[in-house]
Amino acid sequence: MTNTIFKSIKLINPATNFNENVNVVIHNETIINISKDLNLEKFNKNNQTIIYNCEGLTMSPGIFDMRVNIGKTENLKFTQITAAENGITSMAILPNQTPKLNNPSIIDHIKRQSEDINLPKVMVYGAATKDVNSLEMSEIGLMSEMGAIGFTNGNKSIKNSLVMRRLMSYATMINRPIIQHAEDEDLSGLNQASTTSIKGEMNEGEISTRLGLIGIPACAEVIMIERDIRLAKLTGAHYHVAHVSTRDAVNVIREAKKSGLSVTCDTAPPYFSLNESKLLTYNTAFKLSPPLRSEDDRLAIIEGIQDGTIDAIASDHRARSKDTKAQPFSAASVGASGIETLFSLTLDLVHKKIIDINKAISFLTIYPAKILGIDRPSLEEEKVADFIVFDENEPHTIKQENLKTSPTPFDGKKIYGKILATYINGQVAFMNQIFKNKIIK
Amino acid sequence: MNKLFKNNSEVNKSSPVKLSSHHLLAIEGMQKSEIQKLLDRADHFANLDKHANTKYLSGYVVLNVFFENSTRTRVSFELAARRLGAEVINISLINSSIKKGESLLDTASTLNAMKPDLLIVRHPHSGAPLLFAEYLSCSIINAGDGRHEHPTQALLDALTIKRRIGYLEGLKISICGDISNSRVARSNIHLLTTMGAEVRCVAPSTLMPSSLEKLGVKCFNDMKEGIKDTDVVMLLRLQNERMSGTENPSEREYFKFFGLDETKLSMASPNAVIMHPGPMNRGVEIASALADDTNRSLIKTQVEMGVAVRMSIIEALNYSKNKT
Numbered sequence: 145m146t147n148t149i150f151k152s153i154k155l156i157n158p159a160t161n162f163n164e165n166v167n168v169v170i171h172n173e174t175i176i177n178i179s180k181d182l183n184l185e186k187f188n189k190n191n192q193t194i195i196y197n198c199e200g201l202t203m204s205p206g207i208f209d210m211r212v213n214i215g216k217t218e219n220l221k222f223t224q225i226t227a228a229e230n231g232i233t234s235m236a237i238l239p240n241q242t243p244k245l246n247n248p249s250i251i252d253h254i255k256r257q258s259e260d261i262n263l264p265k266v267m268v269y270g271a272a273t274k275d276v277n278s279l280e281m282s283e284i285g286l287m288s289e290m291g292a293i294g295f296t297n298g299n300k301s302i303k304n305s306l307v308m309r310r311l312m313s314y315a316t317m318i319n320r321p322i323i324q325h326a327e328d329e330d331l332s333g334l335n336q337a338s339t340t341s342i343k344g345e346m347n348e349g350e351i352s353t354r355l356g357l358i359g360i361p362a363c364a365e366v367i368m369i370e371r372d373i374r375l376a377k378l379t380g381a382h383y384h385v386a387h388v389s390t391r392d393a394v395n396v397i398r399e400a401k402k403s404g405l406s407v408t409c410d411t412a413p414p415y416f417s418l419n420e421s422k423l424l425t426y427n428t429a430f431k432l433s434p435p436l437r438s439e440d441d442r443l444a445i446i447e448g449i450q451d452g453t454i455d456a457i458a459s460d461h462r463a464r465s466k467d468t469k470a471q472p473f474s475a476a477s478v479g480a481s482g483i484e485t486l487f488s489l490t491l492d493l494v495h496k497k498i499i500d501i502n503k504a505i506s507f508l509t510i511y512p513a514k515i516l517g518i519d520r521p522s523l524e525e526e527k528v529a530d531f532i533v534f535d536e537n538e539p540h541t542i543k544q545e546n547l548k549t550s551p552t553p554f555d556g557k558k559i560y561g562k563i564l565a566t567y568i569n570g571q572v573a574f575m576n577q578i579f580k581n582k583i584i585k
Numbered sequence: 586m587n588k589l590f591k592n593n594s595e596v597n598k599s600s601p602v603k604l605s606s607h608h609l610l611a612i613e614g615m616q617k618s619e620i621q622k623l624l625d626r627a628d629h630f631a632n633l634d635k636h637a638n639t640k641y642l643s644g645y646v647v648l649n650v651f652f653e654n655s656t657r658t659r660v661s662f663e664l665a666a667r668r669l670g671a672e673v674i675n676i677s678l679i680n681s682s683i684k685k686g687e688s689l690l691d692t693a694s695t696l697n698a699m700k701p702d703l704l705i706v707r708h709p710h711s712g713a714p715l716l717f718a719e720y721l722s723c724s725i726i727n728a729g730d731g732r733h734e735h736p737t738q739a740l741l742d743a744l745t746i747k748r749r750i751g752y753l754e755g756l757k758i759s760i761c762g763d764i765s766n767s768r769v770a771r772s773n774i775h776l777l778t779t780m781g782a783e784v785r786c787v788a789p790s791t792l793m794p795s796s797l798e799k800l801g802v803k804c805f806n807d808m809k810e811g812i813k814d815t816d817v818v819m820l821l822r823l824q825n826e827r828m829s830g831t832e833n834p835s836e837r838e839y840f841k842f843f844g845l846d847e848t849k850l851s852m853a854s855p856n857a858v859i860m861h862p863g864p865m866n867r868g869v870e871i872a873s874a875l876a877d878d879t880n881r882s883l884i885k886t887q888v889e890m891g892v893a894v895r896m897s898i899i900e901a902l903n904y905s906k907n908k909t
Contacts, residue, residue: 353799357711
């Protein structure tokens, strides 16, 4: 096999705190050389070498997207291909799909089905309880042996306190985190068994009052987190809060971390980029769970990203068909696409000078890996060549018509930064024309 | 004739109103001058003999599309359209298409293919008429959408008040009852505050929506305080399912604290009038005798004004569409 040389590229490698212009040589699935002065004769032995002129471009480890829903509009392979086109080289999928990922054989099946040397690696969360409303824990030990990386009920809360206590306690034996969608579903009106006549549709406040939509109070999130933190203290479990969206939640998690508990959390681009005022036209692309919150909550999420209270950024991808979204707001489905905009919206934090580029890449790579206890991706000699090449400053506009998944809540947003190529195991998983034109020989 | 109407030129009253939109989806965002003109024109229609020739819209096709039960609103719209000479087709879609699994937009575009001039839509979901307006070419009137708005109800309430008291600006108006779930309340709040009235909302805290004061109203949980010196007491219907231990402990407890009776009404201005959008729960929101007190209750006038107001709106939307 030939060597591929990426000449004069800025290499960002958070695992070694590296950010310099270098030349990178890969051979088969391995990075064989990273150097400032390229020894062309050595690596261009039989004149078969491919060389890309990468001046002005950046290389970093590929994105690990720790929260992806595979919905009815997609199949796994489609999502993998779309993810690769957007810089994602590994992803973790939620158990609440059809069929449910609630037993070891299906975990094994998904892993085998998704094994493709040239596509993003798929990791799987097992269902925490046998069914969403069930009071029985699933076979989390056996699922763990099959490779499940954590346990969650996906987009539904683990609501029973005793069940949560037992899950946390059991999970400490197998050293896996319990991941919670933190929402008191009685309070938000989403537990239809216990409420009458209301079903939460958006954040509660002036805007829900104006629109005549049922509000979900912001405290529905923190109430669940406060309970869970006490259970984490009781059991010593690693507790992870998914898609944090409110100021109170950030504050409570910050305190829990200070007190030394094993508590982590992630957020997703809508919660640091948008607020509830987007709903004023009843646009169902903004119907999310948790709902878009107030501007003050959005600012708190940004503070949490800056001070490290928030550990990772995930796409929270939950694509929906156009048909289920072209409905009155109350009848429309919940969720939005995310894998196609995760990279550029995280980079938007860099362009807005909220965090630096090393930090932004960390939020998408080594931080989520650390939470889930998997190998931290690192671009060093002798390591596997899983990486992305991107232009940090390429301006473009997100347009729904150019995306493969829908709906995006970012239609029309002007952003900077574009993925040009994705390499998985040293193979090209995606490469656009701009990068193809960078070839020297 | 009252003093306010004298100030308006007869030109306003004798010609259709031009609006900035060819839809009526919400009161929120409407200009004061537009509301004023619609009310003046409706006042003109209300003064006409019911056999007067007002058939200006012959050949105009109106579809009355109701996704929710309604008798009075549907009939009122139908009468208004017929008095203008329009052809009206009533379509009840409470169960049919929805049960067959057809999407709302498919239903809408099927109706649109029949080339109506106007769709009058009532729908249980807030914002549904906006969706129609976005996708269809004909005019849309929101005849009540979920908890959002019921603009024609607010206009007919305003006309009723103006014909009785003479003006809106500076009036103290108390809206009492289930504000949370009421589209009538929201439309009235927007209309009356736009017209310069002082609006107070009275409700049990479980039925008072979040941050309501940001809509420019004062909020009260004590009804006596909320209707003190008020000129108009507007009551809202409370649905039965909210009275058995959910938002309220019981019917009799609700009536004790929030039902309008002589004692509470004595707190209001001596000439205060009573309004209710109907249908009423006698003995829950209002003592039966008060509802029938023709000196104080404007409930029947509200129904009567509904036709005149809807005539002025249908005419205005046709006029505004042709002029744009």
